[in-house]
Amino acid sequence: MNALRLISLYGTTDQQQRHCSLSNSGEFYGVWGANASPPVRLSDERGARCQLSGTKRFASGLGTVSYAVVTAETPDGTVMTVARVLHDGRADNSGWNVTGMRATASGTYDFEGVEAEILGKPGDYEREPHFEGGVWRYAALHVGGLEALAEAVRKSVAGFGDSATQAQMHRVAHIAGLAHSARLFVEDAAIQVEKPEARDLEVALSLAAREFVEGACLSGIAITDRALGTHSFSTGQTVERVRRDLSFFLRQADLDGKLQRAGQSLCQSDSPVGEIWHSR
Secondary structure, rough: OOHEEEEEEEEOOHHHHHHHHHHHHHOOOOEEOOOOOOOOOOEEOOOOEEEEEEEEEEEEEOOOOEEEEEEEEOOEEEEEEEEEEEOOOOOOOOOOOOOOOOOHHHHEOOOOOOOOEOOOOOOOOOOOOOOHHHHHHHHHHHHHHHHHHHHHHHHHHOHHHHHHHHHHHHHHHHHHHHHHHHHHHHHHHHHHOOOOOHHHHHHHHHHHHHHHHHHHHHHHHHHHHHHHHHHHHOOOHHHHHHHHHHHHOOOOOOOOHHHHHHHHHHHOOOOOHHHHOOOO
């Protein structure tokens, strides 16, 4: 979704049509933005084509992702490229020794000499409202994890029948409310950020939504653990994988910086909190 959204925003008509067709035919796309050492650079530019050098890390879907939107450093700033990433011998996930999201097959990818096509202009990747503002898409995945935990709690307590306690019923109501609130927050952020006239305050809404969803997910994990007990930690159980993956995925880069930016935008508004986003 992220890759195809970037292509739809900044790609030429040919790129949009071609990559949409490839995606519809079953090709998977990713966005690889984290640099390793040396960082990925655009080493040779020939019109709309280029050659890359350097290495990416946290490249997810190694061996599954066919094409990646790859950021590259240039004298004029960061530029996006689209590269085929199924070259033999370039991927290495041996260092992906983490407790969560193991199935993402993340790792490093060597781009030395890889041919790519240029996507957009330098600076487009960080352009708002679709850079920080696009965090709602990550938050939507977080909400999906929270809903999965809430469903596990609901089914477990429902299975107790009339023997379910008042505290167990409270947990069902609490986690279901958290999941629904998180979904509504993210849906509103998505609608507002994707408007053509979206600006800083819409970006702030998306960042605030991500912060709220994180808190809801952490509370939901705690409720799940209380409701399901050791079942939450039993390997092989879906709920154990969901809580483990979700806990890891919540740890994203510069979370405090994202919240600071949201607060700064709010403090610069002339409207009171109850009207800042409602009236937009």
